[in-house]
Amino acid sequence: MDSNSKHKKYITQNEKIYLVIKKFGVLLEGVKNPSRATTAKIDRILSVILIISIILAIAMTVYVIVTPKQGEKFTEFYILGPNGTADDYPTDLTVGEEGEVIIGIVNHEYSNMTYWLEVRVNETVISGEEVSLKNNETWERAFIFKMIRKGDDQKLNFLLYKNHPGNETEEAYRSLHLWVDVS
Numbered sequence: 001m002d003s004n005s006k007h008k009k010y011i012t013q014n015e016k017i018y019l020v021i022k023k024f025g026v027l028l029e030g031v032k033n034p035s036r037a038t039t040a041k042i043d044r045i046l047s048v049i050l051i052i053s054i055i056l057a058i059a060m061t062v063y064v065i066v067t068p069k070q071g072e073k074f075t076e077f078y079i080l081g082p083n084g085t086a087d088d089y090p091t092d093l094t095v096g097e098e099g100e101v102i103i104g105i106v107n108h109e110y111s112n113m114t115y116w117l118e119v120r121v122n123e124t125v126i127s128g129e130e131v132s133l134k135n136n137e138t139w140e141r142a143f144i145f146k147m148i149r150k151g152d153d154q155k156l157n158f159l160l161y162k163n164h165p166g167n168e169t170e171e172a173y174r175s176l177h178l179w180v181d182v183s
Contacts, residue, residue: 075113076106077160077174082142092181093147099180103158104140107133115173116161121147122154130164147182154180 080102081088090099107113112134119127131139147154156179159172 070110071108073109075109075115075160075174076104077158077176078104079158079176079178080104089178090180091178092183094183095148095150096146098144098146099156100142100144101178102140103143104138105131105133105160106138107135110135114163116164118159118161118172119143119145120155120157120159121145122157147180150182152181154182156180 078086079089080086082090082100082102084102089101093099103117105115105117112132115131115133117127117129117131118125126145127143133139145156155177158176160174161170162173
């Protein structure tokens with residue numbers, strides 16, 4: 001051996017296990033019997049975490065209450081009889097006699113909407129009108145019509161488009177109809 005070489009101490013496997021157990025025991029002992037300063041520090045940290053959690057819970061609750069959930073988007077479209085109820089529709093008329101219904105549209109689309117309302121007898125357009133509504137706005141108008149041809153089961157069709165129909169093939173957004181017998 002050379003004089004400059006250092007002596008190394010080799011630790012056996014049993015000694016390694018003993019040292020790990022002893023070190024772990026000291027750690028456990030510190031957890032079982034923490035000092036007062038450590039306990040106070042842990043209490044302060046837990047208190048701060050609790051306060052932050054409460055503030056976050058309150059903030060999230062306020063957000064949920066203040067920010068309403070957007071519901072389903074739709075448009076109400078209806079026809080009523082001349083007395084304003086869903087009965088007494090003019091379904092039996094004579095040629096040239098006037099019939100009256102009330103047409104209603106309610107916008108629940110969460111934005112301003114422009115509709116095109118078209119009324120047809122069988123497939124002939126007898127009226128067309130643009131209707132612009134704000135969100136939750138209601139539009140109701142009396143609609144007077146005359147049947148000019150004799151015959152049973154003539155279809156009085158009310159068509160509602162989200163925009164003015166660009167062509168004949170565009171499908172209506174909503175549609176309603178009455179069957180009218182004309183004598």
